[in-house]
Amino acid sequence: MTNQNVVVPDGKSGINVTITVAVSGSSLFSTAAQKPPPAPGTNYITISKKKLLQNLDINAGAGSARINAWMDSMRASSPTHIKSSAGAISDEYQSSWTLQHPSALDMFEQITNASKGKQIVMFLDYDGTLSPIVEDPDRAFMSDPMRATVKKLARYFPTAIVSGRCRDKVYSFVRLAELYYAGSHGMDIKGPTKGSKHNKGAQDVLCQPASEFLPMIDEVYKSLLEVTKDTPGAKVENNKFCLSVHFRCVDEKKWNELAKQVESVIEGYPDLRLTQGRKVLEIRPTIKWDKGKALEFLLESLGYANGTDVFPIYIGDDRTDEDAFKVLRERGQGFGILVSKTPKDTNASYSLQEPAEGVFATFSRLEKIVLKKAVQIGKKD
Numbered sequence: 382m383t384n385q386n387v388v389v390p391d392g393k394s395g396i397n398v399t400i401t402v403a404v405s406g407s408s409l410f411s412t413a414a415q416k417p418p419p420a421p422g423t424n425y426i427t428i429s430k431k432k433l434l435q436n437l438d439i440n441a442g443a444g445s446a447r448i449n450a451w452m453d454s455m456r457a458s459s460p461t462h463i464k465s466s467a468g469a470i471s472d473e474y475q476s477s478w479t480l481q482h483p484s485a486l487d488m489f490e491q492i493t494n495a496s497k498g499k500q501i502v503m504f505l506d507y508d509g510t511l512s513p514i515v516e517d518p519d520r521a522f523m524s525d526p527m528r529a530t531v532k533k534l535a536r537y538f539p540t541a542i543v544s545g546r547c548r549d550k551v552y553s554f555v556r557l558a559e560l561y562y563a564g565s566h567g568m569d570i571k572g573p574t575k576g577s578k579h580n581k582g583a584q585d586v587l588c589q590p591a592s593e594f595l596p597m598i599d600e601v602y603k604s605l606l607e608v609t610k611d612t613p614g615a616k617v618e619n620n621k622f623c624l625s626v627h628f629r630c631v632d633e634k635k636w637n638e639l640a641k642q643v644e645s646v647i648e649g650y651p652d653l654r655l656t657q658g659r660k661v662l663e664i665r666p667t668i669k670w671d672k673g674k675a676l677e678f679l680l681e682s683l684g685y686a687n688g689t690d691v692f693p694i695y696i697g698d699d700r701t702d703e704d705a706f707k708v709l710r711e712r713g714q715g716f717g718i719l720v721s722k723t724p725k726d727t728n729a730s731y732s733l734q735e736p737a738e739g740v741f742a743t744f745s746r747l748e749k750i751v752l753k754k755a756v757q758i759g760k761k762d
């Protein structure tokens with residue numbers, strides 16, 4: 382396996398982006414074979430500068446207005462507010478949204494028909510999808526029945542966990558060596574460490590497009606710990622290639638103050654961007670790499686770069702999952718399922734109301750279509 386750094390200079394911003402990609406000789410890892418041959422002794426994936434550097438203006442804009450918008454969005458997605466504002470969502474809006482994003486469970490016959498003869502590839506977010514959102518993010522454990530279900534599913538389909546968390550952390554929760562893991566919002570991808578019939582040789586698949594940012598991320602992590610230390614309940618999580626500031630245990634009255642503290646640190650780092658998730662602010666490099674890019678990378682690694690015989694299914698609950706839903710919509714392949722109790726703007730095709738229950742039911746129906754041999758099993762050769 383070869384590690385190769387590719388430095389992409391940008392004249393306007395003065396930023397250099399280094400992509401480190403480790404490439405094995407695996408047949409699963411077909412990218413290098415599809416590109417023009419690299420110089421002798423090198424082995425790398427070419428990712429264009431244009432694709433990587435598209436978010437340089439993301440930190441621009443009015444700070445306080447942006448913070449207010451984030452806080453409003455966070456409040457809207459918090460369980461207490463969902464209960465108290467349930468009446469505020471009109472029946473008309475609810476039913477029009479449900480028509481546009483029907484329950485995946487109600488639509489399973491159509492989904493099965495669409496996936497006939499194709500290879501299903503599963504992409505699963507972790508927090509709020511496979512595990513409940515809990516007060517302490519270190520205790521977002523996955524249940525044993527859920528683990529057993531994912532394990533069973535991975536026997537039939539290539540399966541990847543795509544999370545904002547550090548890859549090691551999400552692995553410590555899931556503990557299934559036969560899966561692909563894309564941590565840090567897809568900026569840290571690794572193939573299975575245990576082979577199965579559809580991932581032989583995938584162990585060496587590795588992609589870390591933001592390794593140049595590691596020292597900066599560490600520095601910002603320390604600054605964030607310092608500025609947030611007096612805010613009760615604030616938790617800063619180091620996800621290796623990105624950082625999360627959790628609001629879950631912070632009094633709502635302190636949310637604006639905490640967001641301002643975070644922004645005050647990030648202001649000094651134009652190469653980092655700040656985004657909002659469910660009760661969390663996330664800090665990551667400004668490279669154009671997200672869960673959608675991770676999905677594309679994994680499909681390519683599995684040999685489905687341009688094929689029409691693949692049917693990716695992505696299940697997630699967060700704004701960051703929208704990048705992956707969008708990719709599926711644009712490719713016209715497979716579908717995204719949004720886990721959400723309330724209507725929200727989404728690129729997903731279908732919805733699931735209850736995280737665990739809905740995911741269980743989806744998996745059990747997928748198993749049934751496998752048993753009917755309605756879909757291809759195993760990897761593309």
Ligand SMILES: [Mg+2]
Nearest residue numbers: 506508509699
């Ligand atoms: Mg999630």
